[in-house]
Amino acid sequence: MNILKSKEKMSIIGQVLILAVSIILLFLAFIPIFLMINLSLKSNIQIYGNFWTLPSPIHWDNYRIAVSMLIPNMINSTVLVPISTFFTVLLASMSGYVFARLKFPAKNFLYMLILSLMMIPSILMLTPLYKLMQDLGLYNTWWALLFPWVSGGQIFGIILCRTFISNHPA
Incomplete structure (x- = not known):
């Protein structure tokens, strides 16, 4: 007890x-x-x-400044993300279909090449991509955002679409 x-x-x-x-x-x-x-x-x-005290008159200007700086970025995202998603899905599905259904020389080699591109960290492409956009005169334009987004999504999109299409009967 x-x-x-x-x-x-x-x-x-x-x-x-x-x-x-x-x-x-x-x-x-x-x-x-x-x-x-x-x-x-x-x-x-x-x-x-006074770092730790409560704000005596509340200063809302910080939020006004932050929102005014975020609005252009939000507009860019709202406009560009659907466009880049559309083109990524369109191109990846067509490429995935080609790799899944058609027979052509070096098909497996090209597919392995695409698979090997997944091994390259995207951060390594940042500086060359920046330089390329400057050289093409696309720096600070929407095209400088669209091209990397669409091309970067192709690798995974092609693999995903090829796998999906090859699992369905012809």
């Missing part, structure tokens, strides 16, 4: 300890979120003056 009571006490103590540690960790996890919101509502003078 004594052993059961001591186990129950240990169980209660353990639960209280777990709860206390969880509350402390939760508090520590919310400190960065609190700081982010608190500092976003302060002016620069308030941030440098």
Whole structure:
């Protein structure tokens, strides 16, 4: 009987300890979120003056500036993503069909070449692609975004479409 009571006490103590540690960790996890919101509502003078205090007059200008900087990027994404998705799917499905159904010389070699392109990290292409877009006069245009998106999606798209088409009867 004594052993059961001591186990129950240990169980209660353990639960209280777990709860206390969880509350402390939760508090520590919310400190960065609190700081982010608190500092976003302060002016620069308030941030440098009193870092930890609440903003005395709330400064909404930071959000106005952030949203005004994000709107052109959101418009670009809204316009360009459907276009690039359409062309990626169109070209990848046609290429996947060719690799799945048609017979032509060096078909397997070309497919292995496409597979090997997946081994190249896309970050390695960043500098040459930047230089290419500058040389072609496409820097700072929508074409400079569309070409890499469509061409970059082809590798995986061709593999996916070829596999899908080859699993269906002709």
